[in-house]
Amino acid sequence: MNLMYPETLPDEVRQSIAVQSIEAKTLLFQQGEQADYLYIITQGRLRLMRYLDDGKTVTFQIAQPGDGVAEVVLMADFYPCTAVAEVDSQVIAYPKQVILNSFRNYPDLTEHLIHILLRKIESLKFRLELRDIRAAHERVLQYLRQLAAPNSSVITVDRPFKDVAADLGITPETLSRALSRLEQDGAITRMQQYITLNDSPAA
Amino acid sequence: MNLMYPETLPDEVRQSIAVQSIEAKTLLFQQGEQADYLYIITQGRLRLMRYLDDGKTVTFQIAQPGDGVAEVVLMADFYPCTAVAEVDSQVIAYPKQVILNSFRNYPDLTEHLIHILLRKIESLKFRLELRDIRAAHERVLQYLRQLAAPNSSVITVDRPFKDVAADLGITPETLSRALSRLEQDGAITRMQQYITLNDSPAA
């Protein structure tokens, strides 16, 4: 039973959900709206962000396929953040009542939901950990290490650097300089949108 | 059914748990240890932190009564962080197998666990949001606003300022200066360990 694959769900649940396509740059939902659905991403990429008092925005998560979005509706009535598609995307919409009801009958589904939540917690923890690294170039390096697949050392950056910079909590200029420096130090090699990590012993 | 109150749990679960006292400054568990239990805090305060490569530590959460600790064991086999008691504390230890098994039979318990996870996600999001506020004094102000009870504007800081500074990602010196400045600007008033927020229209 997997929330990403409706065909693995019990009929009762499957009949209540909807697959939804979202064009790049359009909103899935907006901060403050009435919240009746939670979503699982099946394709594309969504940016979750919140508006601060001063009008600036903070990105909480770049949600990828397999990630859940707005699970908080299970205990809140309004969306606490805004979700915007970075590229053409697809999600499955689950009415929150259906999920709450299924705890009773479908423990596997419950377990999967909990896994999704735990993964999100780990992701947030990692991003918080990053912010405690002061030096921009070291923060970038740590970020790249995490992005690299377990055995490979090649990272494909398939989204604008300025978005990456925002994730890291630095400006695009600083990111650019940090990458230059890392390349000059031999820690990484750049080729267009590909970055390879060189196994330098220390930072 | 509430994980904080064993008497509300089914016998089957209640018999498998243990209430545990922890003295101030001692460890509940350590990063890398085999993880068989998750914990709910009933009294006191625990600091969750991770060690970075360079030996520094990052605090992820100050866990209060009602918070869950190490729920990640539900999908991992080792503790990814270290938990240390800041003051004398008490926790309930739940064997993770028991929790995994109860999804089947006790939906209320499941729902409560999910609430705990969601609350943790919100807390992490808030802390990440804070880090995007550059100016130290504004970051501190936002932090105080969040700490203030909904209707009251008085905050009791019952732990060392240097710990608060670490939470905020600034040094104690900077925190001290930020508080001085906020007081001078009239945004707050300080009396020993009490801080009151003055309803100044803008920052």
Added chain:
DNA sequence: CGCATAGTTGACTACGCTCAACCCTGGTGG
């Protein structure tokens, strides 16, 4: 062929960190 946007590079500024000295409190032992 322009226009818009991303990325890069440079010069300057500003804010927080570091190091250091100092005050204050609470605890300990002579």
Added chain:
DNA sequence: CCACCAGGGTTGAGCGTAGTCAACTATGCG
């Protein structure tokens, strides 16, 4: 009872690094 010490908190001076503003290039799109 007081001297001493340790730790937290505050304040000061100087430095370093990331932000800001600006100019310039490159790329993609109408």
